[in-house]
Amino acid sequence: MFKKLLSSIGIGAATVDTRLEESACVPGGTLNGVVHIKGGSTEQSVDRIYIFFNTLYKHEVNDKTTYSTFTIEKILLNEAPFMIGPEEVKEIPFTIDVPFNTPISVSQSKSWIETGLDIAQAVDPKDEDSILVKPNQAQQVVLDVLDDIGFRLKKADTEMLPARHRSGRLPIAQELEYSPNGTSYGRKLDELEVVMLQTESSLDLLIQVDKSVHNLGSLFADLTGTDESTHRLSYTNAELTSPERIRRDIEALIERSI
Structure with missing residues (x-):
């Protein structure tokens, strides 16, 4: 007892x-x-x-x-x-x-x-x-593209995902923050924030571009938070076998944002 x-x-x-x-x-x-x-x-x-x-x-x-x-x-x-x-x-x-x-x-x-x-x-x-x-195969393709373009991972945090982006996924998501690494983007943007949302058959990228402060107009945008623009890119597993396409898509959305 x-x-x-x-x-x-x-x-x-x-x-x-x-x-x-x-x-x-x-x-x-x-x-x-x-x-x-x-x-x-x-x-x-x-x-x-x-x-x-x-x-x-x-x-x-x-x-x-x-x-x-x-x-x-x-x-x-x-x-x-x-x-x-x-x-x-x-x-x-x-x-x-x-x-x-x-x-x-x-x-x-x-x-x-x-x-x-x-x-x-x-x-x-x-x-x-x-x-x-570790990154799975699909994630590694995206990470390799970002590295190839000239971005360096600065830090990563996991936070609650806004409800509009959940769509049956986990309510949390990892945000990867990148900084330009000796490329022409270094003069035009401060950082790139990337979220990868994956299912069995696809992967969505949420990419937020944070522009650099280089004049009074952009300083005001920085202070008010309007310098950030968020984009969504969606790929099937088959499309993720083409790093060239992903690179073109990311570079195009950066150019549109800056």
């Missing part, structure tokens, strides 16, 4: 450790691993095993910038409750899909897997594992 009481407050309770086959993944890909559960000093009932796909997003709280956890997806691993005996070890293999639009691991962007056991009348054990999210 005393052991059960201790387990209910987390002393001598079951523990969980998720072991990933590899920590790197890509949006739209899969992540494989095993949930390793070890019983404590007394028998306990594990009602549910959850895996949370988490990331950090930036937002304002009382006029101050802060970062909070956003759960991209919550995945239930077990069909029914089960008992775990004292010192007993159970291993539950899993394969989970990495959601499209999961932020790429650059700059301030961070994602991780959290595993939790739902144990009745007890402190729920949990485990966290960092993951490295």
Whole structure:
């Protein structure tokens, strides 16, 4: 009885450790691993095993910038409750899909897997594992084009996506901020902000052009925020095999904006 009481407050309770086959993944890909559960000093009932796909997003709280956890997806691993005996070890293999639009691991962007056991009348054990999210093939095409044009990634943040751009997607999106890197654009614009919104069959680019301040007229535009113009480019997966077209489209919209 005393052991059960201790387990209910987390002393001598079951523990969980998720072991990933590899920590790197890509949006739209899969992540494989095993949930390793070890019983404590007394028998306990594990009602549910959850895996949370988490990331950090930036937002304002009382006029101050802060970062909070956003759960991209919550995945239930077990069909029914089960008992775990004292010192007993159970291993539950899993394969989970990495959601499209999961932020790429650059700059301030961070994602991780959290595993939790739902144990009745007890402190729920949990485990966290960092993951490295690399660009998938379609995203890499866009990133290579931006690099080829002459833009350098300055920083990246994940923020809440305006409702008009969600369309069934995640309510968050990663914004990549680029600066001109020794090109002719350096005299005409301050930065390029790029958001990639992807599905299984397509990828949309939201591109915002922030013009440079070079005269009184453009200074006024900068102060009022009217120097920024946002464009949307949409591509099917087949069209994403043509970097030349994407480059022409991006260069054309920049020229129209400056």
